[in-house]
Amino acid sequence: MALPVSPKPAHRRFHQARWDEPIIFELSTPGERGILVSQAEPAAVEALGAVEDQLSSLRRASAPALPELAQMRVVRHYLRISQENLGADFNVDIGQGTCTMKYSPKVNETIIRTPKLAELHPLQDEASLQGVLEIFWRTEQAIAEISGMHAVSLQTQGGSAAIWANISMIRAFHESNGEGEVRDEVITTIFSHPSNAACAKAAGFKVITLMPDANGYPDIEALRAAVSPRTAALMITNPEDTGIYNHKIREFVQIVHEAGGLAAYDQANANGILGITRASDAGFDLCHFNLHKTFSTPHASGGPGAGASAVSERLAPFLPNPRIEKTDAGFTVNYGGEKSIGKVAPFFGVAPNVVRAYAWIMALGASGLRQVAEIAVLNNNYLLALVRQIPGASAPYATGKHRIEQVRYSWQELFEDTGISSEEIGIRMSDYGMHYWTSHHPYLVPQPFTLEPTESYSKTEIDEYVAALAQVATEARENPELVRSAPHNQTVHQIDHDDLDDPARWAITWRSYQKKYFSGVEATLAEEPVSVG
Amino acid sequence: MQNSTVHPYIPNTVPSVIEEMLAVTGATSIEDFYEDIPQSLRVKGLLNLPEPFLAEAELEEHVTGLLNKNRSTREVISFLGAGVYNHYVPSVVDEVINRSEFLTAYAGEPYEDHGRFQALFEYTSMMGELLNMDVVNVPTYDGMQATATALAMAGRITGRSKIIVASDTNPDLVSKVTDYVRSHTELVFVPSVNGLVDTAALAARLDADTAAVWIQTPSFHGGLETSGQVIADLAHEAGALLVVGTDPIAYGSITPPADWGADIVCGEIQSLGIHQWFGGGRGGFIAVHDDPKFIMEMPSRLFGLASTSVEGEYGFGDVAWDRTSFALREEGKEWVGTAAALWGIAAGVYLASMGPTGMSDLGNTVLARTAYAQAQLAGIDGVSLGDSAAHFREFVLDLSASGKTAAEVVTALRALNIEPGVVIGEHNLLVCVTERITTAHIDTLVSALTDFLKEK
Numbered sequence: 001m002a003l004p005v006s007p008k009p010a011h012r013r014f015h016q017a018r019w020d021e022p023i024i025f026e027l028s029t030p031g032e033r034g035i036l037v038s039q040a041e042p043a044a045v046e047a048l049g050a051v052e053d054q055l056s057s058l059r060r061a062s063a064p065a066l067p068e069l070a071q072m073r074v075v076r077h078y079l080r081i082s083q084e085n086l087g088a089d090f091n092v093d094i095g096q097g098t099c100t101m102k103y104s105p106k107v108n109e110t111i112i113r114t115p116k117l118a119e120l121h122p123l124q125d126e127a128s129l130q131g132v133l134e135i136f137w138r139t140e141q142a143i144a145e146i147s148g149m150h151a152v153s154l155q156t157q158g159g160s161a162a163i164w165a166n167i168s169m170i171r172a173f174h175e176s177n178g179e180g181e182v183r184d185e186v187i188t189t190i191f192s193h194p195s196n197a198a199c200a201k202a203a204g205f206k207v208i209t210l211m212p213d214a215n216g217y218p219d220i221e222a223l224r225a226a227v228s229p230r231t232a233a234l235m236i237t238n239p240e241d242t243g244i245y246n247h248k249i250r251e252f253v254q255i256v257h258e259a260g261g262l263a264a265y266d267q268a269n270a271n272g273i274l275g276i277t278r279a280s281d282a283g284f285d286l287c288h289f290n291l292h293k294t295f296s297t298p299h300a301s302g303g304p305g306a307g308a309s310a311v312s313e314r315l316a317p318f319l320p321n322p323r324i325e326k327t328d329a330g331f332t333v334n335y336g337g338e339k340s341i342g343k344v345a346p347f348f349g350v351a352p353n354v355v356r357a358y359a360w361i362m363a364l365g366a367s368g369l370r371q372v373a374e375i376a377v378l379n380n381n382y383l384l385a386l387v388r389q390i391p392g393a394s395a396p397y398a399t400g401k402h403r404i405e406q407v408r409y410s411w412q413e414l415f416e417d418t419g420i421s422s423e424e425i426g427i428r429m430s431d432y433g434m435h436y437w438t439s440h441h442p443y444l445v446p447q448p449f450t451l452e453p454t455e456s457y458s459k460t461e462i463d464e465y466v467a468a469l470a471q472v473a474t475e476a477r478e479n480p481e482l483v484r485s486a487p488h489n490q491t492v493h494q495i496d497h498d499d500l501d502d503p504a505r506w507a508i509t510w511r512s513y514q515k516k517y518f519s520g521v522e523a524t525l526a527e528e529p530v531s532v533g
Numbered sequence: 534m535q536n537s538t539v540h541p542y543i544p545n546t547v548p549s550v551i552e553e554m555l556a557v558t559g560a561t562s563i564e565d566f567y568e569d570i571p572q573s574l575r576v577k578g579l580l581n582l583p584e585p586f587l588a589e590a591e592l593e594e595h596v597t598g599l600l601n602k603n604r605s606t607r608e609v610i611s612f613l614g615a616g617v618y619n620h621y622v623p624s625v626v627d628e629v630i631n632r633s634e635f636l637t638a639y640a641g642e643p644y645e646d647h648g649r650f651q652a653l654f655e656y657t658s659m660m661g662e663l664l665n666m667d668v669v670n671v672p673t674y675d676g677m678q679a680t681a682t683a684l685a686m687a688g689r690i691t692g693r694s695k696i697i698v699a700s701d702t703n704p705d706l707v708s709k710v711t712d713y714v715r716s717h718t719e720l721v722f723v724p725s726v727n728g729l730v731d732t733a734a735l736a737a738r739l740d741a742d743t744a745a746v747w748i749q750t751p752s753f754h755g756g757l758e759t760s761g762q763v764i765a766d767l768a769h770e771a772g773a774l775l776v777v778g779t780d781p782i783a784y785g786s787i788t789p790p791a792d793w794g795a796d797i798v799c800g801e802i803q804s805l806g807i808h809q810w811f812g813g814g815r816g817g818f819i820a821v822h823d824d825p826k827f828i829m830e831m832p833s834r835l836f837g838l839a840s841t842s843v844e845g846e847y848g849f850g851d852v853a854w855d856r857t858s859f860a861l862r863e864e865g866k867e868w869v870g871t872a873a874a875l876w877g878i879a880a881g882v883y884l885a886s887m888g889p890t891g892m893s894d895l896g897n898t899v900l901a902r903t904a905y906a907q908a909q910l911a912g913i914d915g916v917s918l919g920d921s922a923a924h925f926r927e928f929v930l931d932l933s934a935s936g937k938t939a940a941e942v943v944t945a946l947r948a949l950n951i952e953p954g955v956v957i958g959e960h961n962l963l964v965c966v967t968e969r970i971t972t973a974h975i976d977t978l979v980s981a982l983t984d985f986l987k988e989k
Contacts, residue, residue, distance in 0.1 A: 016645065023838075023847065024655045024885055034886030035623045037894040038968045040901035047908050048901035054923040055900070057759055058787045063889035064662045074885050075625055078652065082634040085648030086641055089633035096640050103542055104637060107589050111596050113627075119605040121613040122812030123955050125947050128609075131602030132811050138583075145580050157674035157815065160870025168712055198868035202685075204716025245569040276567060281574045292871055296542075299639035301649045302671070302834075302874030304815075321708075342708035346616055346675050347812030354813075359596045365585025368540055375545050377566040382554040402558075402566040430645040437640060458544035459554055491647040492841050495848040499839035503825040506852045507838040510658035512667040512823055 011471055012464075014433030015489045017083035024077055025510050028067035034074045065511075084491040086435060088299065092461045094383070095429065095436035097406045097450025098193065098241045100271045100293035105363065108296075108356040117355060122347040126332060132355075133331035136348060137324050139308075139358045146369070147267070147287050148280025149310035153319045154349040159268055159290035160195035161345060162307025163235070166264045166286045167203045168341045169311065169318040170233045173262060176318075176339060183232035183261065189218040191240035191408075193268055194440055205232060212444075216244045216397025223255055231261035238282075239269050241440065241450060243380065243403035253283040262286065262315075270294045271454055272377045272405030275370035279310065286311045291350075295357035306353035320344045372455045376405045379453035379462060383407070386466040387451070390473050392417060396445050406452035408445050411473075415447045420476035420483050422447040427494075428475065428486035432468040541589075606809065606952070610974045614927050614965025615753075615955040616676075616703055617812045618804045620782065621969055626806040626882045630875050639871075643839075643850045650849030653874060654836045656881030660818055663784045663884065663892070664798055665791040667823040670833035672816035672873040672880075676801025677706050679817030680747075680778045681713035682867060683799040686819075686830045687745035687774045688718045689866065695742045697773075699723045699730045699764065700749040701756065706778075718744065728756035728920030732763050739771040745797075749778040750790070754919060754963065755903070755927030757787065765794025780804050781818070783925050785892025786900065797821050806883025807876050816876035829856055832867030898968045899926050906966045906975045913983050919961065926965055933960040935986045945985045951978055 040048065069077070093101040112118070120132060140152040156162040167186070174183045186200035189210045197207045208226045213219040218236070234256040239245040246252065253263040265279040265287035271294050279287035291297050292305035299305070311319060317339040325334050348354075364372065381402050387393050392414025395407050411422045422438045426449070429436035439448035453462055476483050487493065499505045507513035539546045545554065551563075560566060586592035611619050630636065634648065643650050657669035673679050684696050698707070698720055711720060723734045730748055739746070746768040750758035758764070761777075768775045776797045777790040782804040790798050798820045807814040821827040828835070837852040851857075857869045887895065903924050910930055911918050915937075919929025932939055939956040946953045954964040966975070 016647075021651070023651070023658075024881075025658065033888055033890060034625070035891055037887070037891050038621070038898055038971070039894065040898045041905075041972045043972050044898075044901035044905040047905035048897070050908070051904050051923055054759070055757070055787070058757055058923070060784065060786055060788050060893075063893045064665075064785060066659055066662050066884055066887070066889045066892065068888040068890070069885060071625060071886060074882065075628065077885070078625075078629040078882055079632065081648035081651045082629065082632045083648065084651070085634040085638050086645040087634045088637040088639065090637075093639075099639060101639060105542060107593055109631070109636075111593060111600070113631075114597065114600055115605045115607050116600040116603045118808035118810055118814075119607050119619075120603055120811040121606050121611060121617055121619065121809050121952070123613050123615060123617075124606065124609075124611070124952050125604075128604035129811075131599040134602070135596070135599055142582055145582055157678070157873070158871045160868045161674055161678070163870075164713075164868070171716075194865070195868040195870050198865040201865065202713075202867050245567075247569040247571060250571075250574065273570070275576055275580050277570050277574045278576060281576070290871070298636045299871065300875035301635050301638045301646075301653070301878060302640065303674075303872040304813075304876060305871035341712055343677065343705045344709060344712065346677055346705060346815055349813055350815075351811035351813035355596065355600070359592060362583065362586050362595065363542065363589075363592050364540065365587075366579035366582040368543075368585055369582070370579065371538075371540060371543055371546060374563045375543050375551075378551065378554055378558075378563050379545060381558045381560065381566050385558045402560065402568060404566070404569075426642065427644055430642065435641050435645060437642075455543045455545070459550050461544075487644045490644045492644060492843075492846055492848045494842040495643055495850050496840045496842075497850065500837050500850045500852045500854070503828075508657065508668045508823070508828075508835050508852055509661035510655075510838075511661050513838050515667070515823075 011468060012433050016086065016491050018491045019080040019084065021077065021080045023510060024067045027069055027073060027077060030068055032068045032070045034069055034071045091433050091435055092457055092465045093435055094451050094453040094457055094465055095434060097452040098440065100452060100454055102296050102454040102456040104296050104298040105360065108359045111359055112352045112355050117351060130330050132351060133324050135355055135358050137326055137331055139354050142361050143289060143308045143310055146274060147310040148278035149287060150313040151316040151319060152308055152310045154306065154308050154354050155320045155345050156307035156309060157345045157350055158303060158305035159288065159307050160199065162288035162309050163195045163199045163266060165309045165320060165344045166288060167199045168344065169286060169315055170262050170264065171203055172318045172339065172341050173315060174232055183230060185230045186233050186235055187223065187226050187231060188235045189240060190444060191242050192235065192237040193266055196235040196266055200235060216242055217246055220248050220251060223252055227255055227259035227261065229260065231256060231259045233262045233264055235264045235266065237266040237269055239272065239404040242397060242408045243406040244398050245404050249282045268293060269405060272373050274373040275366060276373050285315050291353045291357040296360045297353040297356040304350045304353060306350040375455040379455065379457060380405050380407065383451060383453050383462050390470045392473050406450055408439055408448055408450045410445050411447040411449065414473055414476055418476045418480050420480055422449050424483050425472050428472045428483045429468060431487050431489040434465055434468050609950045609952050610977060611952045612954045612964045612966065612978065613952050615963055616705065617809050618965065618967055619809060619969050620804050620967050622806050622808055623883065623886050625886055626879050629882045630879045635875060635878055643848060650836050652878045652881055654838065654849055656877045657836065659881055659884040660781060660820065663781050663789065664820045665789045666798060666820040668828055669818055669820045670831060670835055672802065672818060672877040673833050674872050675815035675817045677709040679799040679819050680706060681710045682832060683776050683797045683819050684710060684745060684747060685714050685717065686797060687776055689830050690826060691744040691774060693742050693744035695719050695721055695744060697721050697723055697735065697738055697743055697746045699735050699746055701725050701728065701752040701754050702749050703753040728752065728754055728922035729758055730760055730764055732760050732767065735764065736767050739767060739773060743771055743773040745774045745776045747776045747778065751780065751783065751925045751927065754929045755924040756920060756922040757925050761790060761793035769794065783896055786896025802876060802880045805880035807879050814876060816873035816880065829853065830866060832857060832865065832869060834869060895968055899966065902970060902972065903928065903966045905972055906964065909975055909979045913979065913986060915986050926967060927963055930962045930964055931960060932962065937986060942982065942985060946981050949981050951981055953978060953982065
C-alpha cells in the first residue's frame with residue numbers, strides 16, 4: 001500500500017533556526033583553549049631574553065580579554081549562528097535587486113581551496129606563479145572582450161573600489177592634460193549606484209545628479225544643460241537600477257566627450273546585457289564589473305568582492321600598477337607605468353574571486369554568457385508580468401515597455417490602502433524564508449522594492465517568490481497587524497532602532513555594551529541581560 | 534552529443550519552459566525584451582572567447598591544471614612578508630567560513646541574517662579587546678583602504694590639511710594613501726632614525742595645519758615603536774590626532790596603541806586566520822573610542838547590539854545608518870560597498886580559537902624567533918641588521934659588506950628551495966619570521982646564506 005501523501009501547504013512553513021545562542025564572551029570558561037600554538041624553542045627564548053630590555057616598555061600588562069573556549073565549543077557556536085543566517089543557497093534570493101544574486105557553482109569552491117592558490121605569496125619567484133598569473137591574464141582578456149575595452153586591471157577589492165579607481169584615473173587623465181584644476185564636476189544620475197556619487201565626492205569633485213524624465217530615462221536635456229568646460233566625467237549605470245536601458249546612451253557619451261569630459265560606465269547591472277552590447281560600443285572610456293555579481297563569485301556575507309576595471313586605449317596608461325604581461329618566456333609582472341594611479345589595493349586583487357570568475361566564464365563560453373543574459377531578462381520580464389498582477393503593486397516608468405534584468409517596483413497603492421510599508425512587507429517576507437530588500441535611497445519611487453531574478457532561478461522558484469509576495473499583500477489587506485508585528489518565524493523579533501542611533505545607547509562592541517549597561521553592576525548580571533530598551 | 538541549450542547553471546534553458554514564460558510576458562521572443570538597445574550598439578554574433586569546458590570534470594581539470602603550475606609557500610621555506618604573512622590558519626576557521634550560510638549570504642536584514650550580524654559583532658568585539666578600543670568597523674577592503682580612510686577622517690575631524698608620516702612605511706601603502714587623500718590632504722614625510730620615529734624632527738614639523746601624525750608599528754621594516762606615548766603627547770599638544778597603522782596579531786603580548794594615546798588605530802587582518810591567497814585575502818579595520826565626533830566620520834558599517842520586542846533577547850543592526858553613503862550619496866564621507874565581511878568572520882573564529890593565551894603565546898613565539906633569526910643572521914660575515922630597534926616578525930638585512938646584492942641572494946637561495954625575503958634595496962632584504970618558521974628553518978637559511986656569501 002502506498003504511503004498517503006499529505007496535501008502541500010500553499011506556502012512554505014519555514015522557520016528560521018533559533019538557538020538562543022549567547023554572545024561568544026558569555027560562553028567563555030577561563031582556562032579552556034581552542035588551539036595550541038607553536039612554542040618558541042629554547043634557543044629562541046634565549047635570543048628573546050637578550051632583547052627583552054628593549055621590549056619592556058611595550059609588554060602588555062594583562063592578556064586581552066578574549067573569550068576562552070575549547071575547539072568544539074567554538075565550532076558549535078559558529079555553526080549554530082550560521083544556521084541563524086539565510087544565505088543565497090537557501091532562499092530564492094531575487095529580493096536583493098541591484099546586487100545580481102546568482103548561483104555560485106560548487107566546483108569553483110573545490111578549485112580555489114588548493115594550497116596552490118591559498119598559500120601563494122605575491123612576491124615569490126615569478127617562475128613559481130605561472131599558473132595564477134596565466135589565470136589573471138586570461139581573465140583580463142575575457143573581460144576586455146566582454147566589455148570591448150582595451151585593457152583591464154583586476155586589482156580592486158570590490159565594485160565600489162573599482163568605481164574609485166575609475167574616478168582616480170579620470171582625475172589623473174585630466175591632470176596629465178593640464179586640466180586638473182578646471183575639470184572639477186562629475187555628472188551622474190539618481191538611479192545610478194550611490195557609490196558613483198560618493199566616490200566622486202571623496203575624490204574632491206562637485207557632483208551633479210540628473211533626474212529621470214517622465215518615462216524614467218535619464219533626462220538628456222538636463223545633461224546638455226549640465227555639461228561645461230568644468231565637466232570631468234559622466235559616471236552612469238546602464239541599465240539603471242530601475243532596469244530601464246537608456247537607449248540614448250551613445251548620445252550621452254558624445255555630449256560629454258564634446259565638452260571634453262570622460263565617460264565611465266558602471267556595469268554593476270551588466271548581467272542582462274552580457275554578449276548583447278558592450279561599453280566600447282557606446283564609446284565609454286572606462287567601465288567596471290563586480291566579479292561577485294555578474295561573474296558569480298559568492299557574496300560572502302558582504303565580501304570579499306572583487307572589481308574589474310576596464311579602460312580604452314587612451315586611459316590604459318593610468319591603470320593601477322602592477323600589470324601582468326605575457327611574453328615569449330611566460331607571464332611576467334610589470335611594476336612600472338609612469339602615468340599609473342599606482343596602488344588602489346594590495347598586490348593583484350582578490351585572487352580566489354578572480355579564479356572563481358575565470359572558472360565561471362570558462363564553464364559558459366560565449367554562447368553561455370549570452371544565454372545568461374537572455375534568460376536573466378526572460379526571468380525578469382516574466383516576474384514583472386506576475387508582480388503587476390498583485391493588487392497594490394506597480395512598476396513605475398516606461399509603461400508598456402520591457403525591462404532588462406531588474407525592476408524597481410512600488411507598493412504605493414497598497415500603502416495607501418493599508419498603511420503597510422515596503423519595509424514591513426520585507427520583514428514579513430522573511431517569515432516565508434524569502435529575502436526582500438526595499439531599495440537604495442533616495443526613495444524616488446515611493447514604497448519601493450527592487451527584484452532581480454537573474455538567470456539562476458527556475459520558473460518554479462520565481463512562481464514561489466511571487467506567491468509569497470501576493471500572500472503578504474493579501475495579509476496586509478486582511479490582517480495588517482500580522483504584517484506589522486512580523487517577524488514571527490525568525491531567530492529574533494522586532495529591533496529597537498533607537499538603540500542603534502542614540503550615542504548614549506549604542507553598543508558597537510561587547511566591551512562597550514558592558515561599560516554602558518553594566519558599569520558598577522556585578523558581573524553576574526551579564527548572564528541575565530537587562531532590557532536596554 | 535550534449536544538449537548545448539540546457540546549462541546546469543541556468544535552469545530555465547529548457548525550451549518548453551522558455552515558451553511557457555514568453556507566453557506569460559506576451560513577448561514573441563527574448564529579442565523583444567531588448568527593444569531599448571539600438572541595433573547599432575549590438576554585438577554581432579558571439580563574443581570571441583575560448584571554447585568553454587562544459588563538463589564539470591573537464592573544467593576542474595583545466596583550472597586545477599593551471600593552478601598546479603604554481604609552487605606554494607608550503608613547498609619552500611618562505612621568509613616572505615611585506616604585507617602578506619604566512620601565519621597558520623586553524624582548520625576551524627575554514628570550516629566556518631566555507632559554510633553556505635555565511636559564504637553565500639549578502640545583504641539580509643538583521644532578522645533573517647541574525648547569524649551574520651552576530652558573527653561580525655563578535656569579530657569587532659574581539660578586535661576591541663585586542664586593541665583596547667570600544668568601536669571597530671565591519672571590515673573594509675584591506676589595510677590600505679583602512680589607513681587611507683582613517684587619515685581622511687582625521688582631516689575632517691580636525692579641519693586641517695596636513696598628515697605627518699613619521700614611520701618607515703610600505704611604499705605600496707603610501708601610494709594608496711596618496712591617491713586617496715590628495716584632493717584634501719598633503720602628506721609630509723619625517724625620516725626615521727634607527728628604524729623608529731625621530732621625535733625631535735617630528736616635534737619641529739608639527740604645526741596648526743597638522744591633522745594627524747601617522748605612524749606604523751610594527752613599521753614596514755618590523756620595528757616596534759617605543760616612543761608611542763611621546764608621539765601621542767606631541768600630536769595632541771599640537772591639536773592633531775595620532776593615527777596608528779598596525780597588525781593586531783602582536784597585541785596578545787604587547788601594549789596596544791590605545792594605551793599610549795592613539796586616537797584612530799587601523800590596519801590589516803590577514804594575519805588573523807586568513808590564507809595568503811596570492812596577496813588577496815585582505816580585510817581592513819578601523820578602531821576608535823566611543824566618541825560620536827569620530828564615529829560619525831566613519832564611513833564603514835558598524836554593527837551594534839540592540840534590544841528587541843522580546844525582553845532579554847539580543848538583536849543587532851547598523852549603528853547610525855544615516856552616516857553612510859547608502860543614505861547620503863554624494864553627501865557621504867566615503868562609500869560603502871561589498872568589502873570583506875567574510876574575512877571578518879574568519880578573524881573572529883581565529884580570535885575565539887586562540888583566546889588570550891593563544892594570542893599571548895603566538896606573540897611571544899614570533900618575538901622570540903624574530904630575535905633568534907636576527908641574532909643568527911647578523912652573525913654571518915658581511916651581514917648586518919638594518920637597525921637596532923626591537924622587531925616583531927620582520928627586519929631588514931643589510932648585505933652591503935658582503936659585496937652581494939639582495940637580488941643575487943634571492944636568486945641563489947631560491948635554487949635551494951628557500952625564499953629568503955623581499956628585496957627592498959640593492960643590498961637590503963626584508964626577512965619575515967612567523968610562528969610557522971622554526972629555529973630549524975632559520976638555521977637552514979643561515980647556513981645557505983653563509984655558504985652563498987663565501988662564494989667568490
